[in-house]
Amino acid sequence: NAQDYSLKFQSSDAAGVPNFVLEQEWAKRVSDMTGGRVVIEMLPVNSIVEHAETQDAISAGIIDGHITDTSYFTGKDPAFGLIANPVGAWSAPSEMLRFVEYGGGKELMNSLVEPYGLHFIGAVTPGLEAFVSAVPLDGVADLKGLKMRAPEGMVQQVFAAAGAAPVNIPQSEVFTSLDKKVIEAADATVFSTNQAMGLHDVAKHPVYPGFHSMPMLEVSINKAKWDSMPDDIKAILEMSVRDLAHDMDARLAMKDMEAVAKARSDGGVTIHNWSAEERAKFRQIATSQWEKVAARSENAQRVYDTLVKYLTAQGMI
């Protein structure tokens, strides 16, 4: 069969990270399933444009799609920050994925990205992030005055509301700043990756499972490209993304558990696990921030309404 679609996708993950390998495998599967009619080249973060510029690049037709953290586009519309990481809403990937697939999330996402010239195919997530800390943290009270790094998006705001002192340093300075005790804690990523990057060598009190963040990675494609595709290819793309979500969840969770087991047996690192009450307290603070974000734009308000309606119907709040 002839190759009908040659697509370039940029990831928000670096080339050597397990997540990126999973994304490459997905691209390969799409090619297999379409009998070579669709060939996707997965490009690592920053290879064509910087991580926060992919949305513009897709709508300009420079690249065809991305697998990226939606909160990078918070600066375009606060709605992206809220839907990407409604801190406190999800305690497991399956909860978020149910909302996206069946609870109106997909339609909502498309109403947000389509005006920018993108089509949202589906969502995946690396899972619940672990919290990196050099000091023991066993509950919300311990966050008071904690000097910590948090990136753009809602996470920073929630920690500020919880009494911590978020510092807006970039990812590239997280390690040295933790090492030299400029900061005491950091929002980084999942346990296994934090471990691999050596963050637990300099911050020996990680909180796992994490309590603060589960980012949504959107798989989106240029809308005109999408509209030009036949239905069978569209269906394959949608289904393969749904499978990627499962793949990513399962395999990264396994890696996390492996890393946790290794950290436990090696010693030197104390893993803290928050009680249900403390988690609930943090969720309470987080959800109180949603409304503030919602007030910032019409779209954010729409995200808020849809989310609250869904969570209420499911008895989750």
Add this chain to the structure above:
Amino acid sequence: MFDLQSLGIEYGTLAMFVLLLGFLITGMPLAFVTLLIALIFTLGWFGPMAVPLITSRVYSFVSSFVFVSVPMFVLMAAILDRSGVARDLFDAMRLFGGRLRGGVAVQTIFVAVILAAMSGIIGGEIVLLGLIALPQMLRQGYDKNLAIGVVCAGGSLGTMVPPSIVLIIYGLTANVSIGDLFTSAFIPGFMLAGFYVAYVLFRSYTGKNIAPPPQTEKIPHAEKMRLLKGLFLPIMVVFCVLGSIYGGIASVTEASAVGVAGVIASTVVRGEFSIAMLKAAAVQTLSTCGMIVWIGIGASALVGVFNLMGGINFVSGLITGISDDPITIILFMMLILFILGMFLDWVGIALLTMPIFVPIVKQLGFDPVWFGVLFAMNMQVSFLSPPFGPAAFYLKSVAPPDITLGDIFKALLPFICLQILAVGILIMFPGITGR
């Protein structure tokens, strides 16, 4: 419009190099050469709708936090140059190095290592040493080539001696511990600085008119005390910067601001402070940074376009096709890095090669931490190698006008050889990294 896509990636890459060289020798500003090639290939390969890729890269490059320390170091240099602090520092160091042939050059390398421990990036240090150490060495009768080489090679150590932005970016790409990378880079970094010192001493003692003869007459005690006083303020500034990093007060980038504040305070203490001086220093910083940053901008844009052309697949195919022998593959990667180093700055090289090399290195069973150190060592070569040698450009931006780029590159040749020697040693004896 002309269609470059029909060239294919192989000839496209070749055409890119040829055009780069061609425009380079016309005397077109370097920053615009890379930007222009990026533009030609964007237009010819993808058409006008892809041009925003270049402006997007320009925007991303300038708004990156890691470059904030560059103006800080340049500002430090510009203020020091306008005050007597630096001069007094080098005068005082005569007390220690005066008895050694080539002593001031050795001290310059020593200062360079300290600066490297204060910063993770290069640019500022070369400007600083170029403004301060180079005139001192020239006035004392040092061989021009040796003096230039010491400043450029020593000033480039910032990305080899931890903290290092090259190693941090490598760590994030390869998913390996940045702490391990830093630990492993210490000895190779000092080894390289040691090579420079050995070379300086060798040349000073064996060559004629390379370094002034050692001091024979005794310096009177009162003079000694006067000279030693000159050390106090610079040591205080260094203490504040290193202290704020290692004392957990400031991040690496923030510490560079501490350095500027310290240098300004020093000029106040010495009664040399004036608004006019500060303004002149700041304007010089604007000019120097304009040069430094725009060179990086061009390279970053060019790599973005090359990656979009399918450069990643092309280069990785090239590597995996070369041989089954792992060491041959590593050597081939070194060759690629060396060639790229002639045309791009480290940001571009890292952006292009790390995503390709890292998975291959891991797959071949090499230690990715060792390879990270090797990578950083190779970047040392790229800073110096012509025709695109950022270290030479930074020095040129502040050197006396009669020193041409040609002079600088000629002076750098022996130092490039030392760096290649260091790369070779790291490959032959990976144990040096402690892995």
Add this chain to the structure above:
Amino acid sequence: MATSPIDPPHEDIPPAIDQDAATDDVPAVSGRLGHIVNKLSPIFAFGFLLAMGVLIFEIFMRHVFNDPTLWAHETTTFLSAVGFVFGGLYCASRDKHIRVVMLYDFAGPKLRKALDVGISVVCMIASGFFAWAAWLMVKRATITPSGDIHLETTGSAFNAPYPGLLKVFLLLTLILLMVQFFWQAINYMRNTPVTGSDQTK
């Protein structure tokens, strides 16, 4: 060469560079725009000092009051970025960008003039393309799909409109860069071939 162990008195040491060069001497080919850019330069230079001050303030707040700001790092990055962008134009106006002058140095006056004009024209065309592309970028960063004016923000808790402002600033600078190269091309063309040689390289 003199190798006296006793150094000459400080007054005799020539400065490493002409310290006043940074504040004056715009090459004549840059015309009036060159002088305007030169006049504006201290404002952006001051931005670097301000960036330094902001970082010191942040260290102070975080360490003494345990109350880090949410705005310091974004603001420093923005100030530096604006300086970097303007610095490129400033160097173009003052012809301070680094060049490899191998061919140029061997060239006779006529070829030199041709090179000067040609380089300026090519740079002008390239800048024009970039300005146009920056305009597309600015449209995305300032107008929402629904047509409202909204400067792209950083998306942090501080949420300053720095990305939007920086993109607009980049557009303006690229337009000025194009105009600057235009005037340089015109002036190089008007000049007699000899004057091209005394420019800075």
